[in-house]
Amino acid sequence: MQEKSKTDYRPFTDEQLILQFQNEDKGAYVEIVMRYKDRLVNFLYRFTGNRETAEDISQETFLKLYKNKDKYSEIAKFSTWLYTIALNEARSNFRKEKKHSAVSINDYYEDSHNDYQIRSDDYNPEEDANAETESFYIQKAISSLNEIHREIIVLRDIEELDYEEIAKTLDIPLGTVRSRINRARESLKVSLDSIYRAKSKNK
Amino acid sequence: MTEDEKYTDISEQLKRLPKLKASDGFMSKLESRIAEAESERTYVTKKHYEKEKEGILDKISMWIKNPWLAPAMGILIFAFIALYVTQFNRHETFNETKQESIQQDKNPVMQNPEVNKKPEEKPSAINPSSTESNTIKENSELRQSPKKQSVTELNPPSASEPETNNFKKTEISTEAPSPVIEEKSSFTKKDDSKVGVDKDNSVKSKNADEEVNSGVMKSKTSVPETTTEEQTGRSSMEALEKSDEPLKMNVRDKLKVLNKKNLDSLKKKIDKK
Numbered sequence: 258m259q260e261k262s263k264t265d266y267r268p269f270t271d272e273q274l275i276l277q278f279q280n281e282d283k284g285a286y287v288e289i290v291m292r293y294k295d296r297l298v299n300f301l302y303r304f305t306g307n308r309e310t311a312e313d314i315s316q317e318t319f320l321k322l323y324k325n326k327d328k329y330s331e332i333a334k335f336s337t338w339l340y341t342i343a344l345n346e347a348r349s350n351f352r353k354e355k356k357h358s359a360v361s362i363n364d365y366y367e368d369s370h371n372d373y374q375i376r377s378d379d380y381n382p383e384e385d386a387n388a389e390t391e392s393f394y395i396q397k398a399i400s401s402l403n404e405i406h407r408e409i410i411v412l413r414d415i416e417e418l419d420y421e422e423i424a425k426t427l428d429i430p431l432g433t434v435r436s437r438i439n440r441a442r443e444s445l446k447v448s449l450d451s452i453y454r455a456k457s458k459n460k
Numbered sequence: 461m462t463e464d465e466k467y468t469d470i471s472e473q474l475k476r477l478p479k480l481k482a483s484d485g486f487m488s489k490l491e492s493r494i495a496e497a498e499s500e501r502t503y504v505t506k507k508h509y510e511k512e513k514e515g516i517l518d519k520i521s522m523w524i525k526n527p528w529l530a531p532a533m534g535i536l537i538f539a540f541i542a543l544y545v546t547q548f549n550r551h552e553t554f555n556e557t558k559q560e561s562i563q564q565d566k567n568p569v570m571q572n573p574e575v576n577k578k579p580e581e582k583p584s585a586i587n588p589s590s591t592e593s594n595t596i597k598e599n600s601e602l603r604q605s606p607k608k609q610s611v612t613e614l615n616p617p618s619a620s621e622p623e624t625n626n627f628k629k630t631e632i633s634t635e636a637p638s639p640v641i642e643e644k645s646s647f648t649k650k651d652d653s654k655v656g657v658d659k660d661n662s663v664k665s666k667n668a669d670e671e672v673n674s675g676v677m678k679s680k681t682s683v684p685e686t687t688t689e690e691q692t693g694r695s696s697m698e699a700l701e702k703s704d705e706p707l708k709m710n711v712r713d714k715l716k717v718l719n720k721k722n723l724d725s726l727k728k729k730i731d732k733k
Contacts, residue, residue, distance in 0.1 A: 290490065299480040312483060316490050323494055324501075392477050414474035442467040449470070 271335035279326050286326075290319055293336075296416065297343050303411045304347050306400040314350055318343040337425045340418070344408060344426065351404065394456070398448035406441035413438050 266274060266288035277285035297318060301311035321342050329338055399407055412418045412426060423438075424431045464471065 290487070294482040294486055295479065298482040298486075302480045303477070308480065311480070312486060312489075315482065316486070316493055319490055320493050320497060324497060391473070395473060395477060410474070414471045415477065417475070439467070442470050446467070446470050
């Protein structure tokens with residue numbers, strides 16, 4: 258890991274790098290980690306809502322990549338393969354946490370759930386999004402979504418993967434991806450409205 | 461209006477979210493995790509290798525742990541022991557037969573112990589008083605039928621021909637005493653004529669005994685006769701040499717003694733003359 262490879266890996270594509278790593282070039286692995294560590298941490302943070310957990314899962318993902326490097330075949334795009342690993346890790350972690358904690362994130366918003374249906378006219382979430390706490394509330398809204406909606410919205414709107422990539426990562430048809438994204442956005446909008454409504458009520 | 465356009469406001473909000481970066485210690489943590497995993501992997505592979513290297517005894521002990529396999533194991537062990545014992549016995553008997561055959565090839569005389577005993581038993585049967593008398597008898601036999609003896613000695617007795625040995629025995633026992641007696645009688649007569657004065661029987665017998673003991677036949681004192689004796693002795697020696705070693709040794713020694721005695725007697729005679 259520490260070895261400073263003299264070769265410049267920047268011009269290499271992800272697929273070339275993983276092929277080189279398959280030929281025991283650890284420098285290529287380091288380059289892959291450098292390219293994807295921030296992206297993965299960000300993606301996993303948006304998915305889990307916890308920085309530590311995000312870092313832990315992303316490290317686990319890279320470790321899996323290290324162990325199972327030979328399982329990668331050139332059929333799939335490397336980023337898709339890596340996101341699939343990360344997502345599977347995140348899902349298993351989420352299930353573990355769900356088992357351990359009796360109170361889920363959804364329970365946190367249970368009291369205000371009935372307010373989702375009512376929209377206040379004096380509150381504009383777009384204006385409030387400019388505020389410093391915007392990201393915090395959005396994250397809250399994302400976390401309030403169910404697992405399926407959360408993962409697809411993060412992949413599409415945060416990681417900016419195209420539909421085909423998402424379809425491959427989640428192993429679902431393209432049409433399902435489209436419909437699922439729409440539903441996820443709709444529920445996110447509702448979630449955000451409810452959060453801001455609750456916030457305005459508290460004010 | 462596309463699906464993306466429908467929700468542009470939310471998607472833009474999501475895109476505007478600050479991008480989180482990995483912490484500084486991310487790489488070092490990952491490095492330590494990889495090292496840990498590698499050490500674990502080597503441990504696992506080592507364990508797997510050791511498991512693969514498990515000996516037969518370990519596998520057998522594993523089988524024995526299953527109680528329902530005990531009778532099968534018992535039968536197997538019994539069969540193995542039985543097989544081993546039979547094989548061992550077969551091998552032993554084969555070795556014995558082989559050794560016997562080798563011994564037979566090397567020493568055919570050993571097959572018939574009577575043949576070995578012959579030269580020792582003979583004198584006691586014929587004349588147990590003295591061993592030298594035997595030598596005289598043998599000498600006489602050589603004189604009478606040197607060829608015959610050589611032939612019998614050239615063809616060593618075998619286990620398959622015990623009758624021939626018996627025949628040889630009888631031949632020796634029957635033929636041997638008669639010429640000695642004849643020679644003795646002739647010897648005494650000649651001795652009497654030569655001495656003339658001493659007609660005492662005791663003296664005669666003494667002289668006879670002395671001369672018999674010396675192994676010299678006074679009736680055959682001529683030089684050419686002694687040469688024929690030597691020749692016959694040599695021929696018998698040659699014949700003996702061809703025969704088997706144990707017999708050869710016995711007969712050779714005896715012949716040597718005989719030859720020495722003959723030579724001594726000749727010398728004495730020459731001295732007397």
